[in-house]
Amino acid sequence: MTMEELKNCVRNVPDFPIKGIQFKDVTTLFKNPQILRELSNRLYEMYRDKNITKVVGIESRGFIMGPLLADRLGAGFIPVRKAGKLPAAVFEETYGKEYGTDRIEVHQDAIETGETVLLHDDLLATGGTMAATVRLMRKFNPKNIYVNCLIELEDLKGRAAFDPDIRIDSLIRYAI
Numbered sequence: 001m002t003m004e005e006l007k008n009c010v011r012n013v014p015d016f017p018i019k020g021i022q023f024k025d026v027t028t029l030f031k032n033p034q035i036l037r038e039l040s041n042r043l044y045e046m047y048r049d050k051n052i053t054k055v056v057g058i059e060s061r062g063f064i065m066g067p068l069l070a071d072r073l074g075a076g077f078i079p080v081r082k083a084g085k086l087p088a089a090v091f092e093e094t095y096g097k098e099y100g101t102d103r104i105e106v107h108q109d110a111i112e113t114g115e116t117v118l119l120h121d122d123l124l125a126t127g128g129t130m131a132a133t134v135r136l137m138r139k140f141n142p143k144n145i146y147v148n149c150l151i152e153l154e155d156l157k158g159r160a161a162f163d164p165d166i167r168i169d170s171l172i173r174y175a176i
């Protein structure tokens, strides 16, 4: 299956959730059993030899492929959640959005020093959410941090938000 074929299965919803946004809906990928298997296989091949010990999924669309990938890699799964959702002691990170700021949190006992973590979300746009997750991860002093998104909106130049030591992979890239 080529990137074009995968792309054709992503539903584009204009003006959602607000006017001017071309929303990339990944539910149309996940509902197809062959594509779900294909995504799982591709992600597994990308990271099988990277000694990943934790897959970190970002709320909420990072909670779909994240645990599936963690299971295949023999890694644990860690949820990064919006403020106030996690019950135990958390580390937190704030990041700027178009209007105001947002906060994400992770449990303080989620990761041990020296682990190799793979951060996963459905989509990389400006990179603000994922870059904040990288800052959150640095509090644990991991050995390596990998970043993965199913979709990358290349024109928004999200990669510029990351230090050069962070490897970023995406499966489906849009020029617009």
Ligand code: AMP
Pocket: 021, 022, 023, 024, 025, 058, 059, 061, 121, 122, 123, 124, 125, 126, 127, 128, 129, 130, 158
């Ligand atoms: P950003 O922080 O700008 O990289 O935005 C990434 C986050 O916002 C991800 O969690 C995405 O799910 C969501 N997001 C941003 N833009 C879109 C879009 N055009 N379609 C779908 N989700 C998006």
